[in-house]
Amino acid sequence: MTEYRMCKRCVMDTSDPEITFDKNGVCNHCHTYDRLVREHIVDGEAGRQRLEKLVADIKRAGQGKQYDCVIGVSGGVDSTYVAYLVKKLGLRPLALHLDNGWDSELAVKNIEETLKRLEIDLYTEVLDWEEFRDIQSAFLKASTPDSEIPTDHAIVAILGNMAAKLGVKYILIGNNVRTETHLPSAWSEGHFDWKYIRELHKRFGTRPLKTFPHFGFFTYYMRMITQKRIAILDYVHYTKKEALRVLQEELGWRYYGGKHYESIYTRFYQGYILPVKFGYDKRRCHLSSLICSGEMTREQALEELEIPTYSPSMQEEDREYVAKKLGFSDEEFNTVMNAPKRSYWDYPSYGHFMEQPIIQAMIPSVKKVMALFQ
Amino acid sequence: MIRPRVIPALLLRGQGLVKTVKFKEPKYLGDPINIVRIFNDKEVDELVLLDITATPENRGPQFDLLKNITSEAFIPLAYGGGIRSMNDVRKLLSIGIEKLIMNTSAVENPSLIRETADHAGSQAAVVSIDVKKGLLGKYEVFTHCGQKKTWLDPVKHAVEMEKMGAGEIIINSIDRDGTMQGYDVELVRKVADSVQVPVVACGGAGNLFDVSEVIKQGHASAAAAGSIFVFQGPLRGVLISYPTPKELKEFI
Ligand SMILES: [Zn+2]
Numbered sequence: 001m002t003e004y005r006m007c008k009r010c011v012m013d014t015s016d017p018e019i020t021f022d023k024n025g026v027c028n029h030c031h032t033y034d035r036l037v038r039e040h041i042v043d044g045e046a047g048r049q050r051l052e053k054l055v056a057d058i059k060r061a062g063q064g065k066q067y068d069c070v071i072g073v074s075g076g077v078d079s080t081y082v083a084y085l086v087k088k089l090g091l092r093p094l095a096l097h098l099d100n101g102w103d104s105e106l107a108v109k110n111i112e113e114t115l116k117r118l119e120i121d122l123y124t125e126v127l128d129w130e131e132f133r134d135i136q137s138a139f140l141k142a143s144t145p146d147s148e149i150p151t152d153h154a155i156v157a158i159l160g161n162m163a164a165k166l167g168v169k170y171i172l173i174g175n176n177v178r179t180e181t182h183l184p185s186a187w188s189e190g191h192f193d194w195k196y197i198r199e200l201h202k203r204f205g206t207r208p209l210k211t212f213p214h215f216g217f218f219t220y221y222m223r224m225i226t227q228k229r230i231a232i233l234d235y236v237h238y239t240k241k242e243a244l245r246v247l248q249e250e251l252g253w254r255y256y257g258g259k260h261y262e263s264i265y266t267r268f269y270q271g272y273i274l275p276v277k278f279g280y281d282k283r284r285c286h287l288s289s290l291i292c293s294g295e296m297t298r299e300q301a302l303e304e305l306e307i308p309t310y311s312p313s314m315q316e317e318d319r320e321y322v323a324k325k326l327g328f329s330d331e332e333f334n335t336v337m338n339a340p341k342r343s344y345w346d347y348p349s350y351g352h353f354m355e356q357p358i359i360q361a362m363i364p365s366v367k368k369v370m371a372l373f374q
Numbered sequence: 375m376i377r378p379r380v381i382p383a384l385l386l387r388g389q390g391l392v393k394t395v396k397f398k399e400p401k402y403l404g405d406p407i408n409i410v411r412i413f414n415d416k417e418v419d420e421l422v423l424l425d426i427t428a429t430p431e432n433r434g435p436q437f438d439l440l441k442n443i444t445s446e447a448f449i450p451l452a453y454g455g456g457i458r459s460m461n462d463v464r465k466l467l468s469i470g471i472e473k474l475i476m477n478t479s480a481v482e483n484p485s486l487i488r489e490t491a492d493h494a495g496s497q498a499a500v501v502s503i504d505v506k507k508g509l510l511g512k513y514e515v516f517t518h519c520g521q522k523k524t525w526l527d528p529v530k531h532a533v534e535m536e537k538m539g540a541g542e543i544i545i546n547s548i549d550r551d552g553t554m555q556g557y558d559v560e561l562v563r564k565v566a567d568s569v570q571v572p573v574v575a576c577g578g579a580g581n582l583f584d585v586s587e588v589i590k591q592g593h594a595s596a597a598a599a600g601s602i603f604v605f606q607g608p609l610r611g612v613l614i615s616y617p618t619p620k621e622l623k624e625f626i
Contacts, residue, residue: 094609095611097611097612097613099404099612101404101405101408102408103412104412104415105411105412105415105614108412108613108614108615109416109615112606112613112615115606115607116606121607121608121609121611122606122607122609122611123609123611124611124612124613126402126403126404127404128390128402129390129404129405130389130390264408321411324407324442324445325405325407325408
């Protein structure tokens with residue numbers, strides 16, 4: 001057992017099994033943050049020009065088409081702010097929502113209000129619940145700390161599928177450097193890895209996968225070439241505080257508590273299963289990013305971590321609801337909670353494939369070819 | 375004065391909810407448990423849930439699923455689909471269904487209406503009447519989820535059902551279902567003016583103006599609707615919504 005340690009700059013600690021510290025006690029995530037900010041964030045006049053060029057490119061590529069870009073909407077802060085931003089920039093987005101059966105009333109209300117006010121069309125992909133329930137149950141039984149991967153994978157798939165169907169080149173996503181860089185890969189790995197999802201489901205699922213939106217290795221790389229996924233929040237001075245103000249004042253949007261708590265499952269997964277079973281408090285990485293971006297102090301973050309992830313009575317309510325939806329008895333749920341912890345690397349995946357020496361040797365040349373298409 | 379009720383009507387097909395157009399082309403909406411939970415959180419007046427494949431598949435209600443659904447709803451829940459006996463009625467009441475909606479049974483075994491009313495009060499015995507316009511513009515009653523023609527006249531049938539003890543009549547226009555082109559106001563008024571019990575209009579709502587019209591012009595006591603509460607925008611993106619108390623007050 002390694003000794004407990006926390007980063008001197010942020011609040012990441014040894015609950016990330018792969019964390020490393022430099023001689024000043026600053027963690028690898030902070031260094032990644034600094035590098036990504038350097039590489040991706042352009043401020044001031046240069047930033048304005050970069051945004052202008054992006055908007056011009058999107059408009060040009062979308063000429064004569066009904067929509068010039070697609071965006072995902074979840075009802076949460078980041079995705080709603082993307083919707084607000086693209087409209088303000090004069091773009092013509094189509095909004096996509098993935099309904100995985102766990103939307104809260106707040107989430108659907110936020111989507112309804114903001115899209116109506118912004119006059120953005122909505123397309124919803126509703127996952128077949130019987131099938132998706134089987135996938136989610138399989139992930140819980142597999143005991144990896146990444147049960148949100150199927151949802152994340154499906155979102156990427158439907159955005160890519162819709163863009164392809166509409167002939168739209170640009171997918172604008174809410175991911176951003178400033179508020180979500182500190183996520184350890186050990187906590188959640190393989191979002192783009194269909195083989196991992198499929199194989200894990202094969203072991204722990206009970207019914208065939210027929211309709212789940214996904215993409216394989218080849219499609220993923222083809223789409224890297226033909227489509228552009230743009231983290232547009234990195235193109236503006238994005239802060240949580242300002243985003244919350246704008247959304248609440250201008251869009252009638254309502255806050256729901258923690259990050260991604262707009263989904264009941266996510267709330268329960270991040271607020272209960274991860275801390276209780278795996279010892280991961282996901283707030284640590286979100287708060288750490290906010291410390292690095294200057295939105296809060298380390299003291300404020302430490303104070304916030306003292307508070308429970310969310311109210312224990314609501315956790316209990318959610319636990320009953322999740323068990324009911326997934327069809328778990330109390331006993332089955334306890335079995336899941338007590339099962340030995342596993343990781344992404346315990347199951348077949350593209351990750352294993354990528355580690356083969358011959359593939360490793362090919363990566364640099366593949367990257368060069370890919371660069372030609374960018 | 376009490377505001378007329380505005381009721382989301384949800385269609386159960388197998389384990390999932392769907393929305394149809396003219397009783398056809400079922401579009402999948404998702405898991406009923408979560409959708410009912412969202413409507414519950416929106417504090418809707420009440421909910422109508424119809425299992426549209428129960429009678430065509432010649433089976434009864436899915437009690438286990440319904441139990442999971444009622445445990446998420448603290449609003450009045452009306453259920454229809456495959457109710458064929460007093461045993462079904464009692465079981466549904468025991469899991470928290472407040473109103474029993476009968477359609478095929480009301481035609482084939484009307485005494486079940488009487489027994490239900492005697493057992494649980496007439497407010498619990500609801501008859502729904504699915505109506506289609508014939509070639510000559512005559513209204514005709516259908517059962518088995520729109521698949522079987524009965525040659526009954528909806529007005530006469532409604533009057534008959536009221537006599538049997540039905541405490542509420544739902545008039546559902548098959549021709550307007552899912553079209554969002556407005557209720558069949560004429561049909562609703564004909565029935566509403568012929569019976570004393572509350573009549574709920576269903577089928578065709580495209581917006582809250584339609585809802586208001588069928589109440590004012592069609593003399594309906596309440597309006598049920600599907601599409602406007604489950605779709606948003608021109609692409610019919612699936613999204614659960616319900617007007618705020620303020621919006622309801624303004625329109626209705
Ligand atoms: Zn750090």
